[in-house]
Amino acid sequence: MAMRSMKRPEPIAVLLDMDGVLYHGDRLLPGALRLLHRVTRLPHAYLTNNPIRTPGEVSNRLTAMGLPRPDPALILTSALATARWLARVRPGFRYFAVGAGGLDAALREFGEPNARNADFVVVGEGAGLDYEQLTIGINLILSQGARLIGTNPDPTVDAVRNGRHLILPGGGALVAPFAAATGVTPTIIGKPEPLLYEMALEMLGCSPGECLMIGDRPDTDIAGAERLGMWTALVRTGRFAPGRPWPDNLPVPDFDVVDLEALMTALEDAFPGLLAEV
């Protein structure tokens, strides 16, 4: 374990990424059910860079997979983090959004859609980005000084279509044409940026050192949590396969395990009682 662990308290709360941690495609991952039965007794939250689904839809999806129904209030998406951050920067903001329904649902709570006069051009994920939307967005940025916002930096995301694994463009890829056309650097909200983590910490009333972040991506889940001083655990059940060497430029997690079963064993050793059965 890393030296810096000496300076931190033991974790009392758990933050969970979902895709690649609890499930992959439509398949539950080993240990997901057992982990959730234990974690849901602790302060916890679900953090996802996926802005497509609303928290209610995410909750339904996890339940349909056989997991205990999560409280939607504990599900923090990059779309929610984006909406809350924009409201803080400019209360009552006007926006032009490109992306699936979850993003617009989050933005409407705090702002007003306006394709002719917008403070922000917000790019999320999902089908629909076309020539017309790109044109509107570029003109808002170049002629009106609208600020370019991306919900999340992921270049690609995993999906299942007709039972087949498919790689889809992520938020990072979809914001890129706006950036290329305008020469503007987008402001990115999701992991590894601190906003999603900070929202969770505030909601749970925990300090970073009291939180364990469990994720499957070194560059987002782990890098962002490390930067804030959280405990970190990487499970190699998603994007980062077992045996793959750790990238030189990224911080090493406190736990690096093949799956959630192995993580529970490691956590029982390191922090007896954290995940105790009742």
Ligand SMILES: [Mg+2]
């Ligand atoms: Mg993931």
